[in-house]
Every structure is written in C-alpha cells, then in structure tokens.
Amino acid sequence: MNYYMKEIETAPRHELEALQSFRLSSQIRYVYDNVAPYRAKMDAAGVKPEDIKSVNDLAKLPFTTKQDLRDNYPYGMFASPMSEVVRIHASSGTTGKQTVVGYTQKDIDIWAECAARALVGLGGTKDDFVHVAYGYGLFTGGLGMHYGAEKLGAVTIPASAGNSMRQLEMFRDFGSSIVCMTPSYAISLIEFAKENGFKKEDFQLKAAVCGAEPWSEEMRREIEDGFGLHAYDIYGLSEILGPSVSCECVHQCGMHVCEDHFIPEIVDPDTLEVLPAGQQGELVFTCITKEALPLIRYRTRDIATLVYDTCQCGRTLVRMLKPQGRTDDMLIIRGVNVFPSQIEAALLSFDGKAINYLLVVDRVNNLDSLEVQIETRADIISDNITDLENYSKKAKAAIDSAIGVGVTIKLVEPKTLARSMGKAVRVVDNRKIKNKFGV
Numbered sequence: 001m002n003y004y005m006k007e008i009e010t011a012p013r014h015e016l017e018a019l020q021s022f023r024l025s026s027q028i029r030y031v032y033d034n035v036a037p038y039r040a041k042m043d044a045a046g047v048k049p050e051d052i053k054s055v056n057d058l059a060k061l062p063f064t065t066k067q068d069l070r071d072n073y074p075y076g077m078f079a080s081p082m083s084e085v086v087r088i089h090a091s092s093g094t095t096g097k098q099t100v101v102g103y104t105q106k107d108i109d110i111w112a113e114c115a116a117r118a119l120v121g122l123g124g125t126k127d128d129f130v131h132v133a134y135g136y137g138l139f140t141g142g143l144g145m146h147y148g149a150e151k152l153g154a155v156t157i158p159a160s161a162g163n164s165m166r167q168l169e170m171f172r173d174f175g176s177s178i179v180c181m182t183p184s185y186a187i188s189l190i191e192f193a194k195e196n197g198f199k200k201e202d203f204q205l206k207a208a209v210c211g212a213e214p215w216s217e218e219m220r221r222e223i224e225d226g227f228g229l230h231a232y233d234i235y236g237l238s239e240i241l242g243p244s245v246s247c248e249c250v251h252q253c254g255m256h257v258c259e260d261h262f263i264p265e266i267v268d269p270d271t272l273e274v275l276p277a278g279q280q281g282e283l284v285f286t287c288i289t290k291e292a293l294p295l296i297r298y299r300t301r302d303i304a305t306l307v308y309d310t311c312q313c314g315r316t317l318v319r320m321l322k323p324q325g326r327t328d329d330m331l332i333i334r335g336v337n338v339f340p341s342q343i344e345a346a347l348l349s350f351d352g353k354a355i356n357y358l359l360v361v362d363r364v365n366n367l368d369s370l371e372v373q374i375e376t377r378a379d380i381i382s383d384n385i386t387d388l389e390n391y392s393k394k395a396k397a398a399i400d401s402a403i404g405v406g407v408t409i410k411l412v413e414p415k416t417l418a419r420s421m422g423k424a425v426r427v428v429d430n431r432k433i434k435n436k437f438g439v
C-alpha cells in the first residue's frame with residue numbers, strides 16, 4: 001500500500017470540497033440519528049440534517065466543546081454502540097473529569113493511515129526504524145504513531161517515554177532512524193546525551209516527529225543540531241484523532257491537515273464568526289469519517305492560522321501554521337493578555353537557544369505578578385555575577401517589551417526545573433481565576 005495518496009493529497013480544491021461535502025452531509029445525518037446531545041443541539045439551533053448539503057453549510061451547525069464531552073461523560077457523545085468500539089483513550093487535562101474518546105476498527109484503520117501518511121510526508125519509508133518515544137497508554141501519542149509506523153511497514157520500536165539512558169542506547173543499537181517524541185523530551189534527551197558522552201555520530205537518526213505541545217523554531221534548530229536530523233511538527237488531539245490530524249512535509253512550512261477526514265475552520269474565539277483564510281484564530285475541526293466519536297465543529301482552543309496555497313511538495317491539503325498557544329493557556333496579567341509562547345520567543349530573541357523556563361503567576365495585594373524562572377545553562381550564561389545580572393536585565397527587557405507587562409526574573413540553578421518526558425509544564429498560576437474564555 002502506498003501512503004502517499006496523491007489523488008487526494010494533491011487534489012484541486014473543488015474536488016476536495018466535493019468529497020468533503022459528500023462525507024459531511026452523510027456524517028451529519030449519522031450523528032443526528034445516533035447522538036442524542038447533537039440532535040438536541042441541532043434542534044435547538046433549528047438545523048436539520050437535510051440543511052447540510054455542502055461544506056458551505058458548515059457554519060449553520062452548532063459548535064461542540066470539551067464541556068459537552070464532560071457533560072456526557074464517559075460515552076454519551078459516542079455514535080456507535082459500545083459493541084463496535086475497539087479502543088478508548090482519555091486525556092486528563094488540568095481540571096475536571098477526563099475526556100474519554102473512542103474508536104471503532106474503521107476509526108483505528110483511518111488513524112493508522114493518517115499516521116502512515118504523516119511519516120511518508122516527512123520522508124519515511126518501510127525501510128525506516130521508527131522509534132516511538134511518546135507515552136503508551138491512555139495518551140494517544142504512543143499507540144497512534146505505533147500503528148502508523150506498522151501500517152507503513154517500518155520496523156516499529158515501541159520504546160514509550162522515559163529512561164533516557166535506555167532510549168539513547170536503543171537509538172544507537174537498534175538503528176532508530178525516525179524518532180517520535182515531545183519536543184521538550186527531545187531537548188532533555190540531547191542534554192542527557194551530552195552529559196553521558198553520546199555523540200550524534202553514534203546514531204543514525206534522520207528525522208524527529210515532535211508534537212503534543214507548542215514549540216518554537218529555535219527549539220527545532222536545537223533538536224536538529226543536537227541529534228543531526230530534521231525535526232518535523234506533528235499535531236493532533238485526542239478528541240479528533242490523536243497525532244497526525246496534521247503533520248509537516250519535508251518542506252517544514254506548516255502541517256498538512258488530513259482534510260479528507262477532518263474539515264478545519266478558524267473562528268474568532270469571542271464572536272465565533274468564521275475568519276477568512278490566513279487570519280489567526282481558534283481552530284475548529286469537524287470529523288467527516290469518524291464512526292465512534294464524530295465531533296462536529298469541535299473547538300480545539302488552539303490558536304492557529306490556515307494557509308491554502310499549494311505547498312512546494314505538491315500537496316494542496318491546507319497547512320496549519322504552528323499553533324501559537326491555547327485560549328485556555330492565555331494568562332491575563334494586570335488586564336493584559338499574555339501567552340507563554342510570547343515569553344519563550346522573547347527569551348529566544350536574544351540568546352537563540354531553547355532554555356527551560358517556568359512562569360509563576362501570583363496575586364499580591366490585589367496586583368498580579370509574573371515571575372519568569374529561567375534555568376541557567378553553561379553554554380548561555382556563565383556563573384559570574386556580572387554575566388548573570390546582565391542576562392537577567394536582557395531577559396527582563398525582552399519580555400517586558402514583548403508582552404507589555406513588567407515581570408520579575410529569577411535565575412535558577414541548572415536542572416532545578418522539572419524535566420518532562422511528555423508535555424512540559426510551563427505555567428504555575430497561583431491565582432485560581434478564570435480567563436476571559438471562562439477556562
């Protein structure tokens with residue numbers, strides 16, 4: 001089987017839209033008939049399945065949110081009987097109940113196909129050794145990439161996350177050529193490799209498939225240099241699929257969405273109006289082939305931009321630019337909207353190296369305070385007092401001007417901030433208040 005699906009991946013937009021329209025209208029009929037909460041929402045909005053004939057009718061449909069999944073926990077939004085469901089995953093999130101998602105055998109096959117397509121797009125073949133260092137379990141990263149690698153026919157190494165020494169030994173001894181892991185774990189593995197005498201020449205790595213959290217171009221460079229490979233961005237979320245809803249091709253210029261299975265839209269998170277192509281806003285997905293949990297206009301909370309021009313690789317599938325953060329990660333500090341990604345970019349603007357940082361937000365005497373804890377690193381800051389003070393000043397100036405709010409900088413000793421094997425935790429908010437999106 002060839003996982004470069006040329007007719008679909010390079011189809012002219014009108015052909016792709018015809019396919020999407022066909023799938024969308026039958027999907028809407030299916031969810032209306034099988035998911036009581038959808039039927040209730042559509043009835044309340046005065047929309048009937050027969051009103052949805054094409055992608056142009058998408059905006060008539062009500063949105064779905066994580067709260068809908070919580071309200072119908074665990075299986076109330078499933079469209080298939082549980083006897084048809086072959087797998088569940090769950091995401092814990094930081095607050096509230098877990099979100100439970102399910103897949104039929106057909107859903108698993110499509111997911112594996114999307115993951116195989118992602119690997120092919122970034123240069124993977126059946127001759128590769130795909131080392132999966134995302135966590136296995138209820139998190140979708142491990143099993144998602146695992147099934148994709150097997151579908152491709154590659155040698156699949158189900159390493160899971162953690163135990164850095166063993167990971168590096170496996171890279172070296174098993175001949176891993178493509179490694180799938182979170183970007184923050186990649187950075188921490190590079191640090192570990194240096195400390196333990198591994199050199200990039202010890203490995204045959206050619207690609208890293210990094211996702212599950214936001215990461216910057218500077219982190220990409222650091223991962224590429226550290227391991228001597230190309231690092232590609234991959235995106236997904238449990239509610240829609242898991243990894244490979246979209247993935248970069250070899251040109252590294254945005255992630256091609258598997259639009260034959262998911263229709264993306266960008267909406268204004270306040271007004272919920274659909275925004276024109278090229279504008280940044282909240283990403284919304286509609287599943288058009290899912291059986292078990294076919295979410296319609298699901299608000300991801302991720303802030304992204306869609307680019308519709310044809311990529312150098314020939315694919316016409318729309319590209320999502322790197323998500324800039326999440327509406328629910330947005331901090332409001334003294335009334336100013338601040339995203340952790342802005343602070344990371346400010347830090348990288350003057351030292352150009354990915355560093356470990358933690359944002360600690362508090363409220364003292366009714367005034368918000370933001371402390372940026374930055375881990376020192378011998379290759380960036382020497383431990384001489386003047387250098388440390390200079391670094392602090394530069395960091396403060398860069399961050400203050402990027403976010404428009406005065407911050408306090410606290411330099412901390414190397415290795416004092418927690419390392420993550422999965423998604424990095426970048427914010428501790430001690431204020432316990434909701435942001436303007438109510439999350």
Ligand code: DLL
Nearest residue numbers: 091141211212213214234235236237238242243323
């Ligand atoms: O993180 C699925 C995944 C696993 C994607 C492995 C890629 C690789 P969840 O745990 O449900 O699923 O978290 C989904 O993670 O809404 C984004 O906020 C964030 N996210 C995922 N990929 C990226 C990425 C998996 N490439 C949430 N860039 C999403 C930025 C990402 N954020």
